[in-house]
Amino acid sequence: MSVQNGFLALLTLGPAYGSQLQSDFLARAAHRRSLNAGQVYSTLDRMVDQGLVESAGATEDGLPLYSLTSPGADRARAWLTRGPRDARPDWDELQDRVLIAASLPDTDVLAVLADYRASFTEAIRELSHDADSRAALAANRAAELGARAALEWIDEVTAALIAHPDALLQHRLLERPRRGRRPAVRDET
Incomplete structure (x- = not known):
């Protein structure tokens, strides 16, 4: 659950794609050594299914962007406070x-x-x-x-x-x- 909540918290900064969230999470939670790509994308899929994040288009390179929904923003705010x-x-x-x-x-x-x-x-x-x-x-x-x-x-x-x-x-x-x-x-x- 920590990774999911961490991703929600990082998405308070604005839309991001999976590897961006992965890098940001690892840079900020420096005690973690790794976070595999499979975990990143399965977590994002679950978050979409739960209504916490939604598609926010794509980067110029075609990477899918994710942004917070209202319930996702509420959950992020609670986790951060x-x-x-x-x-x-x-x-x-x-x-x-x-x-x-x-x-x-x-x-x-x-x-x-x-x-x-x-x-x-x-x-x-x-x-x-x-x-x-x-x-x-x-x-x-x-x-x-x-x-x-x-x-x-x-x-x-x-x-x-x-x-x-x-x-x-x-x-x-x-x-x-x-x-x-x-x-x-x-x-x-």
Whole structure:
């Protein structure tokens, strides 16, 4: 879900094509090493089917462009301004959301961080009360340590943003690439 929401967030900047979204996502969420093209286009197909994005024409090279629909824009706005509402926060989603939100204008990264802080704190509370066997105790301890590490990262990022509110956590791409790979030319003879 993180990739889908990240693409929605990036489309708040305007229409884009698949490889453009892929490059932009990876540049902003630098902790990710790769995102395969199959995942990019299957995610875009699902987003079209869900009514979150729509066709926005094509580039001069014939690459299909995608833009947000109204429900897609609402979902992007929610993802960029608040964190999870449950005690099952996800580390990868946290990183994607914070790094992408911090690289875009008009986001509330501090609110996202505060919501994640509350979710990870609640997760730790629940884990400390839910261990009825040695295996559960070991698994809960591992999850608790992961949640505590996430809280430490959240605190460091929050402090950095408070100290430097105009600084972006991730290099902000001022101009999107204009072209992707040219479509293959088919010989119809």
